Amino acid sequence: xxxxxxxxxxxxxxxxxxxxxxxxxxxxxxxxxxxxxxxxxxxxx
Numbered sequence: 001x002x003x004x005x006x007x008x009x010x011x012x013x014x015x016x017x018x019x020x021x022x023x024x025x026x027x028x029x030x031x032x033x034x035x036x037x038x039x040x041x042x043x044x045x
Contacts, residue, residue, distance in 0.1 A: 011017050 011020060
């Protein structure tokens with residue numbers, strides 16, 4: 001049976017780590033953008 005990779009083993013792989021970091025950064029930026037849009041739409045700012 002193949003062994004499932006863990007998060008730590010994936011992050012230690014030099015070929016995968018930058019891609020994971022870029023994806024996490026992009027998702028965070030997208031989340032903040034949605035919060036800002038909702039904040040502006042609700043006239044909270």
